[in-house]
Amino acid sequence: MSTTIAADQIPHLQVLDENGKVVNSDLVPNLPDDQLRELMRRMVFTRIVDQRAIRLTRQGRLGFYAPVAGQEASMIGSEFATNKEDFILPGYRDVPQAHFHGWPLYQWILYSRGHQHGGEVPQDVNVLPPQIIIGAQYVQCTGMALAFKLRGEKRVAITYTGDGGTSQGDFYEGINFAGALHVPAVFIVQNNQFAISTPVRLQSAAETLAQKAVAAGIPGVQVDGMDVLAVYAAVKQAVDRAREGDGPTLIETQTFRYGPHTMSGDNPTRYRTKELESEWERKDPLIRFRNYLEGKGLWSEEDENRAIEEVKDTLNDALKQADSYPKMTIPGLIESMFENLPESLVRQKAEFSGEAK
Amino acid sequence: MAELTMIKAVTNALDLELGRDEKVLVFGEDVGRNGGVFLATEGLQEKYGNQRVFDTPLAESGIIGLANGLAMQGFRPVAEIQFFGFVFEAMDQIVGQAARTRYRTGGRFSCPIVIRSPFGGGVKTPELHADSLEGLFVQSPGIKVVVPSTPYDAKGLLISAIRDNDPVLFLEHMRLYRSLRQEVPDESYTIPLGQANVVRQGKDVTVIAYGYMVHVAQRAAEQWSKEKGVEAEVIDLRTINPIDIETIVESIKKTHRAVVVQEAQRSSGAAAEIIAQINEHAIYHLEGPVLRITPPDTVYPFGLIEDEWLPDEQQVLRGLEKVMSL
């Protein structure tokens, strides 16, 4: 005879349908009008910066860049649910969240070009520079969250990975430690259906990625990641729970990246169809939210144009600031290895600054 | 014969070995449908099917652990680590497990895996994509480390690596993938592991290098010869674990001076090992100390300064002048 001893259900959250109609009024977040407009402004900003960034990369004015179009609701909605004191540990694609959490654009540009100062996050800004090693941020997130708990601070640590990232050992270790230590953390999986070329069905036999929370003993939620209100609602709930001492949450946002994996030679036509791309473009997060706001009289073409104009100025200023930032040097690099340089490095510093090299 | 780039030579070697031995399997992140992020495995899944050439979930420890299990069951896995900076994720499965399999089972099991991985700097990748981490494996008993510097060598060495009955780490320098072409025979051939190649004859000083630095050393040697009439002998190690010390000693008997050019940071690592072995085997043939030409002991730097950080011809020339003056 067998009995069921544990049952877990994975909720799927959606607030707006593809046309921007409310399908679940209980979940509509209680945000004032100006905040709703701000959400839209940030998504437009992110979309336009992405377009510019792609062009700048092609012109050689940016270095490493992982496009974000399609993932705006997932990125902007989740960050919007955090407080400035909460700490964000982003992955390489999560530049918009890091930026809206306080990472200056010019530093993102320097980071992209491969300048050390890019990662020198300002003192009062609670983000790390984007993580390159997939999964590393998940275990560190648990450590930061434990620090907040030990110090009795009402802060939350939030981290991101992708569908591919959920296969890493670090992913499981991070969420399992978080459950065991009952820390204030929120783990977000942006399931954009592909890890470079590998579709999510080759990544895992699990029906959802959210259900990976079950084995860690923490709540798991799947959200329509093209619906900024649903993302906001889910993350807000998780962040509030964490802040109140009720432990960590894993949130899967179902989304899609329209562009290539990165600007370093990826060609999506090798691994996905035009049909699949247009299927997801029909769920576009900006169109959906714009329709919703227009219906409430909160967004107009004028607002849209103003938001677009604003990006140009902001980005041009950031580019100027990045262009004029002092160059890196080898002695400077050596200096940054330790608080106090050992003798061997002092000698190397002299050696490498003496001659032309 | 065809003119091939190194990446095509790698694909060709994999193709021939997949065709020769059905126990050969090729897998890793994005190696199947996409043919690898550098297209090293392009067309192989179409040709050999997704049972033999396949995409894995995204986890390096999982990939190498899978290879180890398959190898202990008689398969010949060729696993790819997408960029060598991600090897830390798989350190236990490589150094703690694969390299110790023969020893800990008294030879009952062996672990004939090949781990292929792009590495090396100068191509403006993001963090942890360009590091030269081979030194970590040079100090790990039980694993061979191969670093080809030409398309011809890449093919012959990779075929040898696949046929070798022990674990082999096969490091492909990214800067060499498409930057040079070479006549490569169509058919299968092998180049023995552990055998260096004297790529330039000279009587005045021995320059030891591997990977991309072989080319830097050769160019510096040519310039030196033209400008100063001094002749450097350049040795391409091809395998850095084990090191072909005989070839090095033979050369030093003639030149009495030596210098190692290494792309990795200075301390420990392959250059240190090479110099230690020269001390053990050739010290009485030397007229001066053996120097290392390397970058400083920092982490591999961000893209904007990597060209300045990496050893170039000028730095090699200064090193050569210094070695001759001691």
Ligand SMILES: Cc1ncc(C[n+]2csc(CCOP(=O)(O)OP(=O)(O)O)c2C)c(N)n1
């Ligand atoms: C440990 C590690 N392994 C491999 C990579 C190479 N890599 C970079 S992104 C990527 C795919 C990630 O896919 P996913 O987690 O779904 O995130 P997405 O890029 O789709 O946002 C891979 C394999 C890496 N950066 N780190």
Ligand SMILES: [Mg+2]
């Ligand atoms: Mg993905």
